[in-house]
Amino acid sequence: MSKDFREIYFDKQLKLEGYYFEGVSQSFPNHFHDYYVIGFVEKGKRNLTCNTLEYEVNPGDFLLFNPFDSHGCTQVEALDLTYRAINVSIERMREIITTITGKEELVKFTKPILKLPKIDELFLLLHQLILENKDDLNREELLYFFIDALIAHAADIKIEEIAFSEASKENLLLAKSYLEKNFASTVSLEELSRRCHLNKYTLIRYFTKYFGVTPYQYLQTIRIKEAKELLSNGKELLSISLKVGFSDQSHFTRVFKSLIDITPKQYQGIFKQ
Template sequence: MQGVQEQRHVYYDRDLKIEAYNLGGIVQKFPNHFHDYYVIGFVEGGKRHLWCRGKEYDLAAGDLILFNPRDNHYCAPINGEILDYRAVNIEIEVMQKAVKEITGKDFVPHFTQNVVYQSDITQSIDELYGAILSQAPKLKREEAFFFLLEQVLQEYAEPFDEADVSEPNQQIKTLCDYMEEHFSENIILDDLLSMTNFGKSYLLRSFTKQVGVSPYRYLQNIRLKQAKRFLEEGVAPIEAASMAGFSDQSHFTNFFKEFIGLTPKQYQKIFTKEQENDRHGND
């Protein structure tokens, strides 16, 4: 019955260069992970317990959620309640360009709060999502997008270089850089140890404390990001899995759905439809 109730919709707006998505009837837990983009979303229905950057929150309908890139988080249902959730994903470059349009200043913003209880801004997210879903005129979508960002920036953001954000030390950064460059390889713990003066246990504890996820989870997130890029470019899921470093197609599909909420094929269809629409529009 839960499978029948579930709805997972994602739309890509090529003009705004953002993703808008809606999850309905979801009971799935989302494990500890992060994104390389901003997320502005809200709970439409149900209750969730959220862990984000060492803090815990009980969420209910009307609560606003703000994730910076690399904010590690995970969530689970409260009392088995199903989740209805709506959000937009904004790449860093898109956000930075929009911030300059709004403020006249060139900076990367940092959300100062991850959760805002019972926020009026949720209505602006709903309006933007509705405009994208209905393929409203570009002007209407742009207005909704900039109106939403202006509200969030004024109330809950500051320049990243002014934010009190702890950065990993240089040895941990070196490990992160290595995994981002060699994501498709079979990286083992000894490879990481060779770049530090740590012991195995200390490396695992230190990395997890400073980054927010374990080395293995970090590598899987990087692989996931690369796989999404391959899928967006039209690479077949089975090839995208191999190119991103996943051991087999089944593991890739399960992992992708566990973190994204969609299968690789469902995710790729978002961009396939956009390409088809472009072709028809040029006919």
């Protein structure tokens, strides 16, 4: 009998729970929660009952439970469950939806089970960062992008296009300038939003639209640009990673390779030839 693995983490910045179950065989009797559950099935099959209706759950399915939805499930064909999810309180969901739509309202998921192939990778990346407690700015951007996409595919409300003025474009330039001047520091979406006088969702949505990258991606690009200059001058790798705003050398190396396609050490070697 295989031993299951369970991990749970409360994200203080995003104000929600993330958890991961691997190799779980137990059944879950009918129950409900007073919060939203957004989950993704990686492995295993389940027979699900939700609000007296029956469903079959397969790998690649999103499970979407509203507060007080009664649900339970049983294992199928001895296939253990691997599953990751986030729990979002009613109040926290209201805050997120208000930021996205500009209206103080709650979302209601229309179906408890859906295939959403266009956004599953977005959710998996967000969830991994929650469990690892990494990349605060990236994590919060991903949360808003994911909930926005989830609303569009699975909820009972519509997001209207926000009017964006020339004055608002100037605010985006303020955000861009702030990132350029503060790349070596920890930059939060809260602070960036305050500095450019735009709400968080409007900021990340229109920054991405006008500059082609998210604020986090722009910040990382600036950091790598500065790091290349230091590498060409023979500076030590650890000191460079800290100087340009990375928390450790391994993170710096991963981001550098993802953007430049070689490691910092390989890039530095060019100037030693």
